[in-house]
Amino acid sequence: GAGVSQSPSxxxxxxxxxxxxxxxxxxxxxxxxxxxxxxxxxxxxxIYFQGNSAPDKSGLPSxxxxxxxxxxxxxxxxxxxxxxxxxxxxxxxxxxxxxxxxYEQYFGPGTRLTVT
Amino acid sequence: xxxxxxxxxxLIILEGKNCTLQCNYxxxxxxxxxxxxxxxxRGPVSLTIMTFSENTKSNGRYTATLxxxxxxxxxxxxxxxxxxxxxYICVVSKTYGGSQGNLIFxxxxxxxxxx
Numbered sequence: 001g002a003g004v005s006q007s008p009s010x011x012x013x014x015x016x017x018x019x020x021x022x023x024x025x026x027x028x029x030x031x032x033x034x035x036x037x038x039x040x041x042x043x044x045x046x047i048y049f050q051g052n053s054a055p056d057k058s059g060l061p062s063x064x065x066x067x068x069x070x071x072x073x074x075x076x077x078x079x080x081x082x083x084x085x086x087x088x089x090x091x092x093x094x095x096x097x098x099x100x101x102x103y104e105q106y107f108g109p110g111t112r113l114t115v116t
Numbered sequence: 117x118x119x120x121x122x123x124x125x126x127l128i129i130l131e132g133k134n135c136t137l138q139c140n141y142x143x144x145x146x147x148x149x150x151x152x153x154x155x156x157x158r159g160p161v162s163l164t165i166m167t168f169s170e171n172t173k174s175n176g177r178y179t180a181t182l183x184x185x186x187x188x189x190x191x192x193x194x195x196x197x198x199x200x201x202x203x204y205i206c207v208v209s210k211t212y213g214g215s216q217g218n219l220i221f222x223x224x225x226x227x228x229x230x231x
Contacts, residue, residue, distance in 0.1 A: 004159070042120070042205070042221040043160075091159055104150075105219075107159030 002026065004108035006092050012114045013082055021077040021111045025094030032075050033095075033105060034067060038088040046090075049075060050097075082115045089113070118143045120208050120222035128228045133196055137225045139189040139206030147209040151180050151191045154203045154224065163191070163204075196229045203227070 005024045013019050025032050034046040045059040049069045060066070064082075069075040079086055089112050093105040120141045129135050141149070148167045152160035164173045164180040166189070173180050177200075179192045193200055203224040210220060 040223070042223040043207075044221075045219060093159070104162050104165065107161070109157070109159050 004092055004094055004106050006090075006108040006111050008111060009109065010112045010114075012116060015084060015115055016081055018078065018080045019082055019113065021079075021090050021092075021113070023075045023077070023092030023094075023108060025073065025075070025092070026106055027073075028096070029094035029106075030072065030097055031095045031103070031105075032069060033093045034075070034077050035091045035093065036088045037091055037110070043091065046077070079113075082113075084115045087113055087115045118208075118210060118220050120206055120220050122204075122206050122222040122225050124225060125223070126226040126228070128230060129196055131196060131198055131229050131231050134192065134194050135196060135227065137191045137193075137204050137206075137227070139191070139222055141187050141189070141206070141208045141220070141222075143187075143208040143210050143220050145210065146184065146187075149180075149182055149189050149209070150207040151178070151189075152205040152207060154205060156202070160205055193227075198229050198231060201227060201229045 007022045032049040035043040037043050047054055047067050048056040051072050052069050064080045067077045089110040091107055091110045093107045095103040095105045123138045148165055150165045151163045153163050154160040163175050163178050166173050166182045168184050177194045182189045203226050205224040206222040208220045
């Protein structure tokens with residue numbers, strides 16, 4: 001079956017512009033996660049959705065970052081007024097149910113964001 | 117502080133050789149530990165997941181070990197292949213259930229297998 005897909009695969013934007021990153025999770029997966037991977041760093045948790053609600057958004061680095069999920073499926077991560085330090089690979093993952101940490105997370109290929 | 121430390125940071129080996137990657141963690145309370153493989157430009161793919169009571173788990177040429185007392189894990193790769201070149205990430209889950217923000221990621225070991 002289809003895996004997690006993300007778009008765009010690459011995004012170059014000017015400092016100060018807004019960007020939207022999209023994630024299509026595996027069909028039937030109720031849990032969805034966003035992570036950020038900066039060069040030479042480990043994955044950094046951003047936000048977790050269970051269905052359309054976000055019980056944990058503690059990883060969002062500032063109020064310029066927001067995310068939503070509609071229909072229990074597609075999610076969009078929005079970064080407003082982008083800064084150069086936002087440059088990173090943004091990874092999305094989904095799992096059957098976020099209520100159990102033993103469920104495997106399946107990752108998408110990521111969106112490489114470059115802010116110039 | 118909850119941390120996951122991996123060593124070495126990078127490793128180069130010849131095709132056909134074995135290698136062992138290390139992961140030390142200070143995460144508490146502990147739920148499970150995963151090893152992921154991340155090819156360049158791709159998302160991580162799970163290799164193994166181990167709970168507190170499991171000492172060893174194998175997946176083909178990959179064998180993970182876990183010592184919950186010393187809070188150490190290793191990933192052993194046997195008879196390496198060129199396709200094993202990737203970053204290997206150790207991930208520790210802090211709780212059973214609840215917020216998934218409790219996954220703590222290591223920075224990974226970058227493995228290069230040369231012919």
